[in-house]
Amino acid sequence: MNRVLKYAWYQLIVVIVATLFAAVTILIAVKYWPGKEFSAVIPFCLFVFVNFYRLFFPLKAGEIAFDERDEQIKKHATMISFNIFWYAFILFCIIPILTIGNGKIHVMYLGGALVVCGISFRIIWSIAVIVQYGWGGKDGEE
């Protein structure tokens, strides 16, 4: 498996597992620990593992990290995920106007919107890379 493709799969798995972990932790905290001090770092701690890719999969001697085609694929995936990020941001800005009208929203709404947009950005980037390599078929081989 190509290194870029390997990273895309790694990121996809880590982000999905981390999101599920965060959702479960938040649900447990809300249900069984209401009103207590709860650090936001705890549910989102697993997202740090996305940056540990090089630690778990170090570049071997003589191994080529990426070529021009990989660079193009990464760039294309970034463009796609940024587009989705934009649309998600537009939705998050329009929904309160449509539902609440001329009222007020909690400040954490924007923080939540950022988290959702950021997570979708990572997931879509990974999916876009995987799809471009043909789901890891022979095309993605070294």
Add this chain to the structure above:
Amino acid sequence: MNRAQKISLTMVITFSLGLFLGIILIVMRLFDVGIPKIAFLFPVFIAGSGGIISITCFKKDKGTIIFDERDKLIEKNANLAGFGAVYLYVIVMSFLPIGILGEEGTIPVTWCPALLIGAGFCQAFAQSIAILIQYSRGGKDNE
């Protein structure tokens, strides 16, 4: 100077002017000079006029080749720079209200579309600067 550069330069000038006027108005409002809220539309109009000027004044370049691979690459990189700027903008604008108003604060719903307009300007500004920088690297190559 090609069409993309002319448009980018116009955008950068009008946005910078709009931003400068906006900052002046905010400072004046902080010192209770008596600026009406409607006056804040003026810098937005100035900033937005860059797009109108670009559409009306800069017609498509004449000639057989008006766009090559390098231009396409520059445009792609500029788009990425613009998207990156929006990402940064969204991060800052999401955490700034939490930092200022606290975790229990509230903000008017009307801020959301304003954020959207700000994001649009931010992308166009960063994109224009990225185009100008990338073309300036090539010197006379872009003529």
